[in-house]
Amino acid sequence: MKLIGSYTSPYVRKISVILLEKGLAFELIAVSPWIEDPRLVALNPLGKVPVLMTGQENFFDSPIIADYLELICPEPALLPAEPLSALRVRQLAALADGITDAAMMIVRECQRRADEQNEKVLLSQRGKIHRGLDALEVSAREAQWINTGTLSLADIALGCALGFINYRRVVPNWCVDRPVLVEMASRLLARTSFARTAPPVATALYASEML
Numbered sequence: 001m002k003l004i005g006s007y008t009s010p011y012v013r014k015i016s017v018i019l020l021e022k023g024l025a026f027e028l029i030a031v032s033p034w035i036e037d038p039r040l041v042a043l044n045p046l047g048k049v050p051v052l053m054t055g056q057e058n059f060f061d062s063p064i065i066a067d068y069l070e071l072i073c074p075e076p077a078l079l080p081a082e083p084l085s086a087l088r089v090r091q092l093a094a095l096a097d098g099i100t101d102a103a104m105m106i107v108r109e110c111q112r113r114a115d116e117q118n119e120k121v122l123l124s125q126r127g128k129i130h131r132g133l134d135a136l137e138v139s140a141r142e143a144q145w146i147n148t149g150t151l152s153l154a155d156i157a158l159g160c161a162l163g164f165i166n167y168r169r170v171v172p173n174w175c176v177d178r179p180v181l182v183e184m185a186s187r188l189l190a191r192t193s194f195a196r197t198a199p200p201v202a203t204a205l206y207a208s209e210m211l
Contacts (some may be wrong), residue, residue, distance in 0.1 A: 001027040004040060005049030008032075010100045011062040013197045017156050018066055020193035022073045026052075060193040062097070063090070066153055078153040088145045089154045093130055096157035102128040103161070114142035129171050133178060141183040147184055154167040159188035167199050 003019070003026050005012030012028075014087045019026050023071050036047050043051045044060040052068070059065045068081055070158045079086040102125040109121050136158060140147040146154045161183045165171055188194055 001055070002029050002033050002053040003027070004043060004053065005050040006030055006032060007026060007197050008199045010160040010165075011097075013163065013194075013199070014062055014156055014160040015050045015052065015065050016197040017160065017193040018069050018078065018153075020196060021076065021078070021156070022069060022074045024069065024073055038048075063094070066093075070153075070189070076151070078151065079158070089152050091138065092139055092146050092154035093152075093157040095136060099129050099136075100157075100161045101134040101166055102126075103165050103168065103170045104131070107168050109131050110170075119178065128172060129165070130172065133174055133181060137178045140184055142173050148182065155184070155188060158184065158196055159191075163189055163194065163198075166188045188204075 001019075001024065003012065003015060004014075005028070007013050007016065007028075031049060040049065040051065041047045043053070043058050046060070048060065050062055051058055053064045054055075059068050062105075066068060066078070070077070079089055086132050104127045106122060109117055136146070139145060140158075143149075146152060158181075162174075162181065165174055166185075175185075182195065185190065189198075
């Protein structure tokens with residue numbers, strides 16, 4: 001299999017972590033997520049990463065790719081077998097992805113000249129991140145659908161979200177009053193699958209460096 005994208009994309013990283021955790025061999029084809037590349041558009045009309053090329057067909061959108069990988073390689077399972085329980089894990093994964101979306105919007109806004117940046121956009125996206133992290137802190141403390149001791153899709157999505165926030169330093173104070181997420185981040189980012197997919201230039205920050 002070939003994975004199109006870059007580890008600077010948290011969604012590409014999420015799929016890479018899943019592939020590594022499941023022991024599936026793949027080749028990363030480096031394509032920037034920030035520049036419209038004709039090769040990428042030919043595979044995904046939206047021009048977005050990640051794209052997974054299986055040799056028979058191509059899949060895009062990270063939740064779809066994650067579902068495909070769970071289908072072809074059920075072990076180790078990243079979702080519960082019971083459908084409603086699986087849906088609850090997917091919802092927490094979607095919440096983590098939503099936090100990532102907000103962080104990416106902040107990155108894009110901060111790429112503008114300082115006098116062109118929209119402060120309302122920045123405040124709105126930071127609010128989404130903080131509310132999302134508050135909800136995940138509660139869920140992680142309950143340890144029913146996330147942080148259960150068995151790695152899940154939601155754990156991976158959360159680890160990639162926190163890794164991206166640290167990498168881009170978009171919310172440097174995110175760990176304040178969120179001790180369970182801090183512990184989770186430290187543990188997840190230390191896993192081999194996360195260490196091997198750390199974004200280039202800067203490595204993922206660990207709990208002691210998050211403040």
